[in-house]
Amino acid sequence: MYLFLKYFKKRIAQQTPIEQRVSYGILSGSVGLGSNLILFILKIMIGLFSGSISIITDAINNLSDMLSSGLTVIGFKMAGKKPDHEHPYGHERSESISGLLISIVIMFVGLQFVKSSLDKIISPSALRLNTTVYVILVISIILKLAQVYFYRLIGKTIDSPTLIATAKDSLNDVFTTIAVLLSAIIQASTGWHLDGWVGLGVAIYILFSAASLIRTFINDLLGHQPGHELVEKMDDLLQTYDDILGFHDLLIHQYGPNMIFASVHVEFDSNWTLNQAHHVTDKIEHDFWHQAQIHLVCHIDPIDINNQKYAKIYEAVQAVIKHYELGLTTHDFHVEELVNGDKLIQFDVVVPEHITTNDDELLVSINHDLRKILGQVTAEITFDHNYIGDDHSLI
The missing domain is CATH 1.20.1510.10 (Cation efflux protein transmembrane domain)
Known part of the structure; x- marks a missing residue:
């Protein structure tokens, strides 16, 4: 046989x-x-x-x-x-x-x-x-x-x-x-x-x-959770690109063993031009298809890695998140100054599967605690529950 x-x-x-x-x-x-x-x-x-x-x-x-x-x-x-x-x-x-x-x-x-x-x-x-x-x-x-x-x-x-x-x-x-x-x-x-x-x-x-x-x-x-080997394979391949700062929000859709579609958020230095970032994401998508037969779409996330002005805000966010001791992690961190001088803080929070606290309660608590530290700020938060693999964000 x-x-x-x-x-x-x-x-x-x-x-x-x-x-x-x-x-x-x-x-x-x-x-x-x-x-x-x-x-x-x-x-x-x-x-x-x-x-x-x-x-x-x-x-x-x-x-x-x-x-x-x-x-x-x-x-x-x-x-x-x-x-x-x-x-x-x-x-x-x-x-x-x-x-x-x-x-x-x-x-x-x-x-x-x-x-x-x-x-x-x-x-x-x-x-x-x-x-x-x-x-x-x-x-x-x-x-x-x-x-x-x-x-x-x-x-x-x-x-x-x-x-x-x-x-x-x-x-x-x-x-x-x-x-x-x-x-x-x-x-x-x-x-x-x-x-x-x-x-x-x-x-x-x-x-x-x-x-x-x-x-x-x-x-x-x-549709179900993809196999550990597939997720690990994609994580390992993404980590080979030195031009990206990090990645997160990996989603995988399988329409059969050989028909795999995926999307991922890829982090770049915000000082890069759009053309530079596009060139790298094009290469990543090309490599994924030819090396792993995966249709990958990359979303570009600019990260301001040299702005000391927002470092204090980022540290405050991390202190608040860690204080809850729920295993929460963050990514997609951005700060926008509003017309009245207040600051709008935007970021995603990855919520582990075992957490029972609902998103609305977390949103109110995080905003309340951040205002104690930073004054008039508003946190606009996206809560992630269904993404796959480890979070490899820079910040």
Whole structure:
């Protein structure tokens, strides 16, 4: 299998990353379609022959896996379509939609077999078991283990949550088939009617797996916190630019694993011209696309680093913020002198997730404490709650 994937990788080496992803996805879906069809046919035959509800349940589970593989192929094909007028951010979330549909199918199958298994528990019957039944169950376990390895390898290669989830589902199938095999052996040896109970256990296991998958794919569609590795990668790359004083307010929007849009506020010396700052931000955006395939937009924040006049005001703001002992940090610090001589202080406050004090209370408190120190000043504050990564502001 490893050699086959190595050969396949060479065949698609000239494709773009998105095209490679689609090729891997279609390959995995096609392999799943064929292997699960074989497993379904074998298990449904021995299930009907033996009269075992647990084996039939396991067979239908393989049928749902086969349908899932078909949806995976469709999902990857749709995800590979280029952005168009109606879908400017591409179609990669089609993969999550197909995964959600797969999970709903699995949930439906689980519910059906809860009922069938309960009927079997209430009205147990003898099973017809022979060597062929045991051999086919052992073969299906081996084939499912091969699927786990195959899906995991491709899932990690293309960073596909759908395939990693499919690998998990295949591993679940291994455990359920082992349980079915053991119950068949015990029932044949002792006469204990375990078939309905094992079928019920398999059905409940299917339901829990489906619920977990549904939650995962709904989160993907709604949007969730990006992975730590991606945030760290962006932070590290931004810190390589010596011309910027700092950065903050990083936002990341993912429309699929290969369709990532982001924005960040980049701080420059206020003595720079707009053209100078624009030249640097252009380079940053260009580098992010060519080195990380991320569509980055930079917002320019001028910082007056040589103005001693406002140093006292900045120090007062920091003293007030630290006095609350809430873990608050600030950035985007600006001071504007009003016509009447009063000062308007503008800055952002980053509020940690665990803080329960609301923004209005903080605004009133900060203004009250600053006026005690600085006199007639007004603080205009933006409270940040949902930005990503560490704050790398100069001030």
